[in-house]
Amino acid sequence: MELRVRALETILSEKGYIDPAALDAIVQAYETKIGPHNGAQVVARAWSDPAFKQALLADATKAVSRLGHVSRVGDHLVAVENTPQRHNMVVCTLCSCYPWEMLGLPPVWYKAAPYRSRAVKDPRGVLADFGVSVPKETEIRVWDSTAETRFLVLPMRPKGTEGWSEAQLAEIVTRDSMIGTGFPKTPGAPS
Amino acid sequence: MNGVHDMGGMDGFGKVEPEPNEPMFHTEWEGRVLAMVRAMGAAGAFNIDTSRFYREALPPEVYITSSYYRKWFLGLEDMLVAKGYTTAEEVAAGHAAEPPKPLKHGKFTVDQVERIMVRGKFGRTPSAAAKFKPGDRVRARNINPTTHTRLPRYVRGHVGVVELNLGCSVYPDTAANEAGENPQWLYTVVFDGAELWGPDADPTVKVSVDAFEPYLELA
Numbered sequence: 001m002e003l004r005v006r007a008l009e010t011i012l013s014e015k016g017y018i019d020p021a022a023l024d025a026i027v028q029a030y031e032t033k034i035g036p037h038n039g040a041q042v043v044a045r046a047w048s049d050p051a052f053k054q055a056l057l058a059d060a061t062k063a064v065s066r067l068g069h070v071s072r073v074g075d076h077l078v079a080v081e082n083t084p085q086r087h088n089m090v091v092c093t094l095c096s097c098y099p100w101e102m103l104g105l106p107p108v109w110y111k112a113a114p115y116r117s118r119a120v121k122d123p124r125g126v127l128a129d130f131g132v133s134v135p136k137e138t139e140i141r142v143w144d145s146t147a148e149t150r151f152l153v154l155p156m157r158p159k160g161t162e163g164w165s166e167a168q169l170a171e172i173v174t175r176d177s178m179i180g181t182g183f184p185k186t187p188g189a190p191s
Numbered sequence: 192m193n194g195v196h197d198m199g200g201m202d203g204f205g206k207v208e209p210e211p212n213e214p215m216f217h218t219e220w221e222g223r224v225l226a227m228v229r230a231m232g233a234a235g236a237f238n239i240d241t242s243r244f245y246r247e248a249l250p251p252e253v254y255i256t257s258s259y260y261r262k263w264f265l266g267l268e269d270m271l272v273a274k275g276y277t278t279a280e281e282v283a284a285g286h287a288a289e290p291p292k293p294l295k296h297g298k299f300t301v302d303q304v305e306r307i308m309v310r311g312k313f314g315r316t317p318s319a320a321a322k323f324k325p326g327d328r329v330r331a332r333n334i335n336p337t338t339h340t341r342l343p344r345y346v347r348g349h350v351g352v353v354e355l356n357l358g359c360s361v362y363p364d365t366a367a368n369e370a371g372e373n374p375q376w377l378y379t380v381v382f383d384g385a386e387l388w389g390p391d392a393d394p395t396v397k398v399s400v401d402a403f404e405p406y407l408e409l410a
Contacts, residue, residue: 001218001220001261001264002218002219002220003285004264004268005220005223005224005227005264006220006223006285007282007285007286008227008264008267008268008271008277008282009223009227010285010286010287011277011281011282011285011286011287012227012230012231012271012276012277014286014287015276015277015287015290015291016291016298017230017231017234017236017276017291017294017298017299018227018230018231018234018298018299019298019299019300019301021301022226022230022299022300022301022303022304023223023226023227023230024226025301025304026225026226026229026230026304026307027216027222027223027225027226029304029305029308030215030222030225031215031222033308034308075310075311075312075313075314076310076313076314076357078355091199093197093198093199093343093345094196094197094198094199094243094247094341094343095196095243095246095247096259100310101308101309101310104215105215105225107209107210107213108210108213108217108258108259109207109208109209109210111259112204112207112259113198113201113204113255114204114205114206114207114208115207116198116199117198117199117200117201117202117204118202118204118207119199120199120200120345120387120398121199121200121345121387121388121392122393123393123396124393124396126207129206129207129208129209130207130209136395137395138395139395139396139397140393140395140396140397141381141396141397141398141399142396142397142398142399143379143399144199144343144398144399144400144401145401146341146342146343146400146401146402147313147341147357147360147363147377147401147402147403148313148360148361149357149377149379149401150310176209
């Protein structure tokens with residue numbers, strides 16, 4: 001694969017379609033600018049600031065765009081809230097749609113057949129693969145990202161985090177908790 | 192198209208296996224493939240729906256057995272040849288031989304990188320009022336186009352409830368074929384697990400898809 005990829009890049013460069021330095025810059029931007037830390041800041045803010053949480057659930061694109069320190073998300077972000085009554089989980093059965101600006105590039109499992117095939121039919125079974133169990137009376141809502149809307153799960157704030165700063169809270173927000181295949185880290189537990 | 196990419200509800204793929212401390216790219220070429228796809232798309236060689244269609248259209252055995260970025264690479268190569276940006280001979284030789292085909296937005300250069308790190312906008316001005324509103328019961332039409340569509344097979348023919356009107360948006364079914372943006376209203380439609388998977392389904396499960404108006408009819 002390495003040789004084929006290099007060959008195609010050579011062709012695109014020789015034809016004047018792309019500047020290879022621009023490809024370097026794209027890779028570097030993905031490696032440094034996006035990642036679950038962005039989503040974690042949004043979640044921590046929502047846990048700390050009820051007005052922001054309300055704005056986030058009403059129009060996530062607008063709410064997140066107003067946070068200066070989070071990179072701009074473009075359009076079409078929807079935040080969905082986990083509650084004791086409902087657990088949300090996000091999938092893209094058709095390809096790999098994922099809120100890149102909030103969570104970074106998706107992990108391999110998110111793009112692979114086992115998750116994409118089963119998440120909509122047996123979400124509790126999929127959660128069990130992650131070692132995650134949701135109470136049997138809780139509704140499981142699966143969001144299949146079939147268009148350009150991108151979904152961010154707002155996990156429940158763990159008990160034992162009263163009085164924490166946003167920075168402390170952001171530390172316990174995991175990527176998987178914002179996809180709906182995990183929970184935030186337990187306060188005080190070894191990481 | 193009814194391809195293997197449309198995986199919702201299929202059995203037999205086994206357990207989900209998360210990789211601890213997964214790196215962003217497993218090899219250097221994965222990053223180059225991602226960057227080439229983003230750069231050539233931004234330069235106007237293709238739109239996002241077309242690129243999805245070329246990945247879906249890979250032979251099923253290739254799709255199933257290829258890693259994610261291998262699919263991206265193979266789809267990119269096929270697409271650039273089909274659209275005349277390169278030739279099969281050039282790909283085989285690993286060098287340019289023919290003159291370039293002009294790109295809609297010109298050469299992709301470093302100063303454009305920041306722009307592509309923000310998602311594009313897909314919302315468009317509607318040309319007609321929305322047919323459906325939240326609360327409406329709708330049936331996903333039983334359509335089976337051989338071209339690109341974003342209506343997964345597992346909901347076709349099934350009845351759900353409109354939950355959100357997401358606005359009017361570029362229609363992938365025509366955009367992928369370069370037949371125009373043809374903006375359509377887009378809705379989140381939620382289905383009960385039992386409606387999709389039968390009476391033995393977990394009664395606590397609900398599944399939603401985002402469905403364009405032409406995918407739906409009042410139930």
